[in-house]
Amino acid sequence: MIRKLLALLTLVVFLSSCSPKNPPTTESPSPVLKSTQVPTPTPAPLEPTLTAEVAGVLGRAVNFGNMLEAPAEGDWGLFVKEEYFDLVKEAGFQTIRFPVRFSAYTGSAPDYKLSPAILTRVDWAVENATRRGLNIIIDVHHFDEMVGLTKNPELKVQLLSIWQQLAEHYQDQPASVYFEICNEPNNIPAPAWNEVLRDALSVIRTTNPDRWVVVGGVDWNSFYTLESLELPASDDHLIATFHYYSPFEFTHQGAEWAAGSNDWLGTKWSGTEEEKAAILRDFSVARAWSEKTGIPVFLGEFGAYSKGDMPSRVAWTQFIARTAESMNFSWAYWELAAGFGIYDPVNSSWRTDLLHALIPE
Ligand code: BGC
Numbered sequence: 001m002i003r004k005l006l007a008l009l010t011l012v013v014f015l016s017s018c019s020p021k022n023p024p025t026t027e028s029p030s031p032v033l034k035s036t037q038v039p040t041p042t043p044a045p046l047e048p049t050l051t052a053e054v055a056g057v058l059g060r061a062v063n064f065g066n067m068l069e070a071p072a073e074g075d076w077g078l079f080v081k082e083e084y085f086d087l088v089k090e091a092g093f094q095t096i097r098f099p100v101r102f103s104a105y106t107g108s109a110p111d112y113k114l115s116p117a118i119l120t121r122v123d124w125a126v127e128n129a130t131r132r133g134l135n136i137i138i139d140v141h142h143f144d145e146m147v148g149l150t151k152n153p154e155l156k157v158q159l160l161s162i163w164q165q166l167a168e169h170y171q172d173q174p175a176s177v178y179f180e181i182c183n184e185p186n187n188i189p190a191p192a193w194n195e196v197l198r199d200a201l202s203v204i205r206t207t208n209p210d211r212w213v214v215v216g217g218v219d220w221n222s223f224y225t226l227e228s229l230e231l232p233a234s235d236d237h238l239i240a241t242f243h244y245y246s247p248f249e250f251t252h253q254g255a256e257w258a259a260g261s262n263d264w265l266g267t268k269w270s271g272t273e274e275e276k277a278a279i280l281r282d283f284s285v286a287r288a289w290s291e292k293t294g295i296p297v298f299l300g301e302f303g304a305y306s307k308g309d310m311p312s313r314v315a316w317t318q319f320i321a322r323t324a325e326s327m328n329f330s331w332a333y334w335e336l337a338a339g340f341g342i343y344d345p346v347n348s349s350w351r352t353d354l355l356h357a358l359i360p361e
Contacts (some may be wrong), residue, residue: 058135058178058239058298058330060321060359061095062088062342065335068121069099069141078338078345080121085128087343088336091350092359096129097300097332098122099141099183102162109154112161119169126170126177137214137332138166139180147187149196156196164203171207179204180214180300184221184243190228193218201232214298216241221300223282226289239330240293241300242286244320246278251316254307255339269304269312271319279323287327299324303334306341310353318357333358 064084070076088096105118122138129136140162149155159182170177181200185193197215204213215238217225223242231238245251253264269275290297302320304313317333324331337345342354 058137058332059094060092061097061135061137061330061332062093062358063097063099063301063332063335064125065099065340066338067099068118069101071101071104073121076338080125082128084336084343085132085134087350089132089134091355093134095135095137095178095330095332096125097137097139097180098125098129099139101142102140102166103143103145103158106158106162109157110161112158114162114165126173130174130176133176135176135178137178137180138170139183139214140166141183143182146182146185149188149192156199159196160199160203163200167204167207175211178212178214178239179208180216180241182216184216185218186220188218190218190225191230194228194230197229198232201235201238205235210237212237212239214239214241214300216243216300223286226286226297231293231295238295239298240290240295241298243301243334244279244282244299245302246282247275250308250312251302251304253305255305265307267312268309269316271315276319279319283323283327283329286329290328297327297329299329299331301332301334303340306339310351314353314357317354321358 064080066076066078067073067080070078073079085096100118100122102114102118105115106112107115126136126138140159143155143159145152146155146159163179163181166179170179181197181204185196188196201213201215204211213235215229215231217227217229217240219225221241221243223244226240226242229240231240247267247269248258249261249264250267250269252258252261253267255261286297286299289295299320302317302324304316306313321331321333333342334340337343342351342358343349344351
């Protein structure tokens with residue numbers, strides 16, 4: 001029986017390890033080993049238990065995806081609009097995760113000076129969030145070149161320069177402004193990534209000694225790479241993040257950027273005991289790590305793409321959000337108004353089933 005369970009686990013982990021978000025690597029410890037270390041899934045109560053103390057008060061958040069994460073704002077069909085800040089506030093979110101492709105806005109080496117235009121735009125977003133009492137996470141997103149870090153150490157210099165400028169620029173902002181060092185590092189060995197995090201933190205701490213900073217592990221911020229994070233013990237303003245899109249064949253069915261995903265169309269998620277247990281098992285790994293280290297956990301991305309059927313998307317989203325809360329993780333849904341969107345910007349209306357899956361009425 002146990003053997004069968006292990007074999008099943010191995011298969012599930014292997015399948016998810018083949019996703020573009022989670023490609024098999026040789027450098028990090030085997031995800032199979034990590035998952036099988038977790039003995040029995042801990043059943044999680046499904047009542048929301050999120051408290052203000054959790055994770056530096058990030059609470060419930062939504063990603064402003066497809067806006068400034070695109071090569072240029074508007075390229076992926078969405079501009080940041082002032083009304084979005086009102087909408088998310090009124091809906092009951094506490095935080096906006098704000099992904100920005102800063103690396104597309106730097107000048108040449110050695111200064112990598114950020115364009116004044118991008119800083120002005122982010123200033124505007126920070127101001128709009130702050131004025132409404134929303135937290136905002138400034139997230140260095142889509143620094144896709146980072147996959148070449150091992151061969152090109154100059155990429156670290158560019159990231160540190162971005163952070164030196166952002167940290168200086170936002171140092172006087174209130175504590176409700178958070179920093180996230182780099183979204184979804186992948187194809188980077190954990191020790192090299194730990195070095196990047198250590199150096200970026202030391203740059204940030206020069207001007208922002210007490211600001212909450214979000215950090216995540218390699219393999220696209222997977223839950224099982226939290227274990228490989230080596231963070232400065234003296235830093236007590238860190239939040240660890242992981243992203244969760246499992247089962248990938250369900251959440252990314254028909255996603256244009258995920259190879260072979262048309263074959264997954266029609267995949268459902270009905271919340272069977274087995275489906276729930278898989279999620280509980282994965283989340284328990286993150287919770288155990290958080291308990292061991294004392295570092296709060298933020299589930300910074302999860303979502304199911306619009307090509308899946310709505311009842312499945314709602315059931316999965318609700319189960320993830322409530323399970324995260326029961327484990328005292330703050331969370332951010334991916335994303336507001338594009339392909340995973342809880343808001344329909346064409347008809348100016350919420351997709352209420354999805355919204356209420358996140359924020360119960
Ligand atoms: C990427 C998005 C993508 C999403 C889901 C994010 O981290 O930046 O472009 O849509 O993950 O795959």
